[in-house]
Amino acid sequence: MPKDRPELPPVEELLTAAVTAVGGVERPGQVKMAQAVRDAVESEEHLAVQAGTGTGKSLAYLVPAIRHAAESGKAVVVSTATIALQRQLVDRDLPRLADALEGLLPHRPDFAILKGRRNYLCRHKTAAGMPEDEDDQLFDPREVSATGRMVQRIQDWADETETGDRDEIVPGVSDQAWRQFSVTARECLGAQRCPSGADCFAELARERAGEADVVVTNHALLAIDAMEDFAVLPEHDVVVVDEAHELADRVTSVVTGELSEATVSLAVRRAGRLVEQGVADRLQEAGEDLRALLGAAPPGRVDTLPQSLGLTLSLVRDAAFACITALGPRNKDKDDPENAGLRKAAFTVLDDVHDTAQRMLDAFGPAAGGTGTGGDAPGAGASDSGGPADGGDAEAEEIHRAEVVWLEEGRGRVPPTLRVAPLSVGGMLRDKLFGDRTVVLTSATLALGGTFDSLARQWGLRPGEWTGLDVGSPFDHPRRGILYVATHLPQPGRDGLPEAYVDEIAELIEAAGGRTLGLFSSMRAAKAATEALRERLDVPLLCQGDDATGQLVKQFAGDPATCLFGTLSLWQGVDVPGPSLTLVIIDRIPFPRPDDPLASARQRHVAAKGGNGFMAVAATHAALLLAQGAGRLLRSMDDRGVVAVLDPRLATARYSGFLLNSLPPYWRTTDPGKVREALRRLTADL
């Protein structure tokens, strides 16, 4: 990139050239957004932009981003939540944009995609065969052969690939198979020491990113770059976070720690080859104690630290520490790459076990956390701690608590797992991500209840530190769409889908002649509705899980009579313009489950501080998903249709105003006759 500061055409001129080149129509919202992004970058002020579907928001941020990169000589980072958007940017938008702007800028804009190290094939692991991590004895023979076939496919692909990017492998491969060929950033030997360092795919991707004007990445890597002491992304002063409504959740996933018998067993297997038997045995025994304890405990949030759990976590932590000590200095094998790889792999997982156990103890306060370093002090601290709830001021505890610990029940081969996550990632984001760069956050859904405040709070931004802009939508929502709330139905209960809901769905689908996307709040409800309606309706009915989701969406989009029912990933991931999607049915307001450990802990935390926990957490979560779900209806200017919400609380509950204000401004009705009539008319016109 040039380091001089050339005089460049204004953003408006570049945008016009870009829109003309892609054969699109310039829209007022798009121009407004591009200007706002330019102003934010120039004034170094964080900006949140809500831009409805059809605005052309990727061009609206890419054009000022590329202009800034050309002017400043620094890359701009664009972060997405989904692979689909990443692909759209890299395969479609950016190449077209580069062609369009080439003659107007000092050089052709270039771009690169950068993912976390574990997404690239590790040539060293592939060639040298670093530790086989899986315990074959646990495998079901069918799974062994399925994994074996995937391993073979990866090996064949490894001989040909030029990028080493896991996403190139179609169909995809399981994490279990991929782990045999990849390393995490912490396991990597470092390009200087690694015999394959010169050809390393991850290093090559970083190099390419270092030369690009626009680096496309994901929220997880963005968070890691912001939080770690070392730089993962190239130097940059501007970040665009697209699909920003997902930022807090993605960052929470990155910083969630987990501990289970499987993690400890992996540490034992890796350490077992390198330390004395007795030291590894001690960790194995601690892992067995953990398995027994977690297997017998009820799943859910752990509010107070039971003495037995405190003791076991301390045992695990101290036994891991003993293994770490026994491994000796970390750089001992710097001239022996094979051994260095084995030791690094062992250090990584042992550090993880040690640090996570300590973190879980710390979550219950200093008394539970203990000193936490002594291989010679098993059980220090926690064994004599009854946790924070043995009297004292529970409310004060709640306010000061920073992390939540919960137990997730085992499923199939996955054993019961203890997890720990922060109550909020806002402070972390504020310090690390927003601290020393300009951040533009955008999505079709950012204004909940009519304001950006809920999401700004999740991001840790305070009033005065950011500006918000809603550029609206080019769609004429009140004329093109109807929001129907079935107030005559009973409230949804705990015992599955009420019979009246099934009848209502059947009548709506009949009126629409198929063409329905059913968004359910649980897989159980989606399956129950599918089963009940397959018998009653003549139209083809697909249910998530029948096939790969992408395949089902393709089938649904290809045949107007077909209906598709499913749950969470469909709420946000379906983009089907045209008559195949004329009716969106939502069975209930998608509040988090009452036993969701993180949401319930966050809710309680807000309440303890005097706020409205329900509105701040549950209603905000529901509003975001509802807006995403309702946004599936209109995907192009010609689309028309109905969003039908069967849960009457959307029209009657005290919080309904907040939820309704989060949705696109469709024409509203509660009259079932009118809606069925409208659907019949609509489909007759098609």
Ligand code: SF4
């Ligand atoms: S540098 Fe790291 S990721 Fe790259 S080949 Fe070597 S060990 Fe693997």
